Amino acid sequence: MKKNLLLAAVSLVALSATAPALAADLAARPYTKAPPAAIAAVYDWSGFYIGVNGGGGSADTSWNLVGFGAEGSHNSTGGTVGGQVGYRLQSGQFVFGIEGQGNWADFSGDNISGITGFRNRTRVDSFGLITGQVGYAWNNVLLYAKGGAAVVSNKYDVYSTVTGANLDRADETRWGATVGAGLEYGFAPNWTVGVEYNHIFLGDHDITFASGAVERVKQDVDMGLVRLNYKFGGPILGRY
Structure with a gap:
């Protein structure tokens, strides 16, 4: 009996001696920090932008000689190149903007008058647009509608169908309205490319x-x- 009590006492002393060492080993284990939460990149359409554009067009034109009647119609077709500057503000997925655009053009067409027998020609040599925009963005893709005022510079000529000589002419700048729609894609920091009608x-x-x-x-x-547009300011927002 005494022998058993002695063995139990020795075991208790040995356990007490090793407990601090075990606690020290547990405290020495390295702490592993949790990985940071992922950040999703979100394109921001807000800010000023400037750009260039190019394409083609058609002007459907009808002449009516006052006091005599209709002379006929023609389509003036050709190419155009120009530039635009504007500002957009994004709220949630909705994008609002205002833009001014100016283009040189070479839309030309003619027809033979049903009254005089001469050739009537119309040429659009420039135009400008002042429009408001409203759009909806899916990150770096923007679909928008636009509308506002337009101004067009026209030249009119009457030619002889026999000699080709110019018989009469007129120039004018006329105002009207415009509507349109476009799709734009942010393909690089601050740069976007798009198509528009x-x-x-x-x-x-x-x-x-x-x-x-x-x-x-x-x-x-x-x-x-x-x-093709360049947008000033940071193109990307971060969100968790």
Whole structure:
């Protein structure tokens, strides 16, 4: 009995001696920090931008010689190149903006008059757009509609179908309205590329030629453009 009590006492002393060492080993184990939460990159469409554009268009034009009747219609087609500057503000996934655009153009077409037998030619040599925009963004993809005012510079000529000589002419700058839509993609920090369609409503307008003849010209313009923009400011927001 005494022997058993002695063995138990010795075991208790040995256990007490090793307990601090075991506690020290546990305290020495390294602490592993949890990995940081992933950050999703979100494209921000807000800010000023400037860019260039190019494409083609068609101006559907009808001439009516006042006091005599309709002379006929033609499509003035060709290419255009220009630039744009604007500002956008993003709220959630909705994007609002305002933009000014100016383009040189070479839309030209003609037809033989059903009244005079001469050739009537229309040429659009420039146009400008001042528009508001509203769009919806899926991260770096933006779909938008636009509308506002348009101004177009036209040149009109009457030619002899026999000699080709210029018989009469007129120039005008006319105002109208425009609507359009576009799709834009942010492909790199601060850079976007997109496609856009615009329709310009110019209606009827009386034009006095050099000879004193008055033509009532009705005109509408359709065009498709490819656009490249540079946006100022940081293009990316971070969110958890």
